[in-house]
Amino acid sequence: MKRRRNFIISGVLLVLAGLCTNYAWNTANNSLSVNIMIFATALFMAAIVIFVLNFRE
Numbered sequence: 001m002k003r004r005r006n007f008i009i010s011g012v013l014l015v016l017a018g019l020c021t022n023y024a025w026n027t028a029n030n031s032l033s034v035n036i037m038i039f040a041t042a043l044f045m046a047a048i049v050i051f052v053l054n055f056r057e
Helices: 002-025 030-052
Strands: none
Touching: 002 030
8 A cells, every 4th residue: 555655646746847847948037947947856856766765665
């Protein structure tokens, strides 16, 4: 059950990172775009860490 939940959390984080990246590419404001890209990168890295640690259990 915990494995399945971790896969779902990882997937949701990846989708949110993709949405943030898509929004950042379409934003004209440079500083906002950079901040959203940093946030999306953090979400992506968290999703990867959760996904990899899921197999170590």
